[in-house]
Amino acid sequence: MSRPEPPKTLADWQALAAGLTLESRAFIDDTFVEAASGETFETLNPATGERLARVASCDSPDAELAIGHARAAFDGGVWSRLAPGRRKKVLLRLADLMEANKHELALLDTLDMGKPVNSSLGDMAGAIGCIRYQAECIDKLYGEVAPTGEEALALVLREPLGVVASIVPWNFPLMMTAWKIAPALAAGNSVILKPSEKSPLSALRLAQLAREAGIPRGVFQVLPGFGHTVGKALALSMQVDCLSFTGSTATGKQLMQYAGQSNLKRLYLECGGKSPNLVFADCKDLDRVAQHAAAAIFHNQGEVCIAGSRLLVENSIREVFVEKVLAAAEAMQPGDPLDPQSFMGAIVDATQHRRILDYIRQGVEEGARLRCGGEALEGQGLFIPPTVFDDVTPAMAIGREEVFGPVLAVFGFDSEEEAIAMANDSDYGLAAGLWSQDIDRIMRVTRRLASGQVFVNNWAGGDQTMPFGGVKQSGNGRDKSHHSLEEYSDLKSVWMSLAT
Structure with missing residues (x-):
């Protein structure tokens, strides 16, 4: 048969x-x-x-x-x-x-x-x-x-x-x-x-x-x-x-x-986690990096413990790079979860749906710049589109607390030291990402990131041979x-x- x-x-x-x-x-x-x-x-x-x-x-x-x-x-x-x-x-x-x-x-x-x-x-x-x-x-x-x-x-x-x-x-x-x-x-x-x-x-x-x-x-x-x-x-x-x-x-x-x-x-x-994703100006393929940075937060509706929810971008490329992230996010809109073409689905329940929307409202109130998304989709079901905030500071709730939804917080930095300090300024230490073509920088920064796992020029890479877990309050x-x-x-x- x-x-x-x-x-x-x-x-x-x-x-x-x-x-x-x-x-x-x-x-x-x-x-x-x-x-x-x-x-x-x-x-x-x-x-x-x-x-x-x-x-x-x-x-x-x-x-x-x-x-x-x-x-x-x-x-x-x-x-x-x-x-x-x-x-x-x-x-x-x-x-x-x-x-x-x-x-x-x-x-x-x-x-x-x-x-x-x-x-x-x-x-x-x-x-x-x-x-x-x-x-x-x-x-x-x-x-x-x-x-x-x-x-x-x-x-x-x-x-x-x-x-x-x-x-x-x-x-x-x-x-x-x-x-x-x-x-x-x-x-x-x-x-x-x-x-x-x-x-x-x-x-x-x-x-x-x-x-x-x-x-x-x-x-x-x-x-x-x-x-x-x-x-x-x-x-x-x-x-x-x-x-x-x-x-x-x-x-x-x-x-x-x-x-x-x-x-x-x-x-x-x-x-929990509030994972930083660090993008340095020496990256040679910003389109690819932007696609991965968007997927790192919008995959599974952002309901991911290692979601790359804090995007730290070197200021010299920040404006150009954020535009590329916005373009990538546009192609990741939620749809019917049973449709194999859908990248994002529904938020798990009404409680989590409200919680995410409350964080979005708080981000606006605290002065972050909303670049896309920000409102629930009308109609049946619990859907929230990709949401990106720029000009986020570490003092803002969306920059410090785990939203557990499709909400990206973008920060800028001018130096490697500033990027490391900003990345480690968190109660959490579950994951971190690092994008650079400079092998010396990769080795320096990887060792100094306070995280149980570091993804270099990828996000969420690994297989069953690699341990998964965090440090600090993760x-x-x-x-x-x-x-x-x-x-x-x-x-x-x-x-x-x-x-x-």
Whole structure:
């Protein structure tokens, strides 16, 4: 039997959406169940306002139940003591199932949070690649034999942590999920996933695929719900050994308090950003750089933790370069998220939509020069066009705070020192960009930028081999690469006396 043709047009994606069957219950101990309270919440399509589903709203009783099953599975060794090669086969099977269902998974994220479907397909490639990479790492990380005299043998072993709770954001729902759960599962932990209440559907479909792949009962569970209910319960649990989180800095700080109030659980945070993108006058292709600078902020509607939201341009080219950015932005207008031609989609929900518009109004009031955009699009759905402010100063809210929307703040600088100081003048340190043809400058500036990652003559480059994370109030964890696998394991020192 031949496979159906993959969707290619707006009509194809609409037809696929019309035929979807949505799972909306929690996944606890290999079974889909309603929340213990019977409570549900709505998840809406932000492009149309239509209700997609009423989803189980989990709370403390559901968390306690899932934690109990996760602990039993871990202590029983059905996954934690399974040979690494066998865990690898199961995770590779999961990646294969995700590949076979990638169009459905991409569609779920597009319907749930409004991102363009082609962007969602790119996310699926990243999610599948992450699962495969971490699976392949499992049986390739060795322990150590410490140097000793003949009287002892000293071993350094790696062991899984136990029960890991992963709280993921709504802007890249399934890709961020993969970044969290893949290394945690690969290391042998039991994982409880709390997807954002704004985008839970792909996580619940993933649970179906995980069960089909052969992940044992209790090893992977999904609890949809709100941060202040089920998220808080997971963070305060004495039986959760590790908490990984991607989201706002304010929430990250609250989770640190919960970790301290409970069992000092391991905590990995990837929080907010206000990333600088530095453009020096020696760039030889300003049209290309402007295209990348626009995409760095307008991709995914600007709802990106590493969005290049602060554009720092050397003043000698600033006027010309900003005009090129405006021209690039003009071609990045939002459209129907199901249309493969759309570069931008809808803002995730009405709350975020209002928040972005409030920042835009504040930018105007504080004296920044609005060059394009600035108002919501009229008609159905939550759409905001690319918005560019020039003459921004560090004192302005749009120049300092994370807007998490398609709003670019342009600054000017006259010297390398000024550019570095301006770039580092932020509470955040998640990412930074640097555009220059001067290799000496590149090496100097790269080392001095206070950022967990620096993109040189590109924006957001990297693959699964590169760790992803920040410094300062952007957090302390690292996703991707074998470094993330190490985070989900503990070191055990074993000293064996060989003396007779």
